[in-house]
Amino acid sequence: MHRRSRTLSAGLLAIATLSIAVLSQAATPEAGALNVNRPEGQVNQTRQANNAERAKRLAAVPEDQRIVFRGSEKPRAVIQVFTDVTCPYSRKFHKEVPRLNEMGIEVEYLAFPRSGLQSGGARQFAQVWCAANPAEALSAAKRGDTLSNAPDCDNPVSEQYYLGLELGVQGTPTIVLPDGRMVPGYVSAERLANMLGLDTRKSG
Secondary structure: OEEOOOOOOHHHHHHHHHHHHHHOOOOOOOOOOOEEEEOOEEEEHHHHHHHHHHHHHHHOOOHHHOEEEOOOOOOOEEEEEEEOOOOHHHHHHHOOHHHHHHOOEEEEEEEOOOOOOOOHHHHHHHHHHHOOOHHHHHHHHHOOOOOOOOOOOOOOHHHHHHHHHHHOOOEEOEEEOOOOOEEEOOOOHHHHHHHOOOOOOOOO
16 A cells, blocks of 8 residues: 655645544544444444544545446445555556456545645546546556546546545555445455455355
8 A cells, every 4th residue: 555645734734634533443442432332342433433424425525526437237335445546556456446346346436646736646637537538547547558638627636635635545545435434555356345245156
């Protein structure tokens, strides 16, 4: 997983730090978290609330501001992925998308140029959005192809970058599951299907 650049301004860094503290999933129990004992085990209600808020924020992103890869059948699950066209781990994850689609998992991409909005990655993502077919352009950019069109259209790259910071995204790819859980880094299609609770075994 590639983390974002540390060249943020002091103000933006403060916002990002606060957002990460509020919304990121920590590896250890959060200080002041509300934990409830249930028959199935201890439930961290603070984390569940944060996940629910993350899912709500992402649901508010208009569909025409997502780059969507879906299979021919109705999806069994939908995930959002913050991605960077220049990130090798994001490119590796993109190779899993056909298999994910075969298993009924729809992938919706959001922009997160990890080196900031003045980076070449941000410019390339703007080119992706300004292309005649953003999905094809995204795949081309992740193959390392050079896009020839200008990044001169209205696009959501900046807005999605700041949304990612607010939600605690620190690198790419960052996968968000339907319940708002955030999974940082590359994950194989089979492991992701397992995390989603999907049975991918073929009948017959």
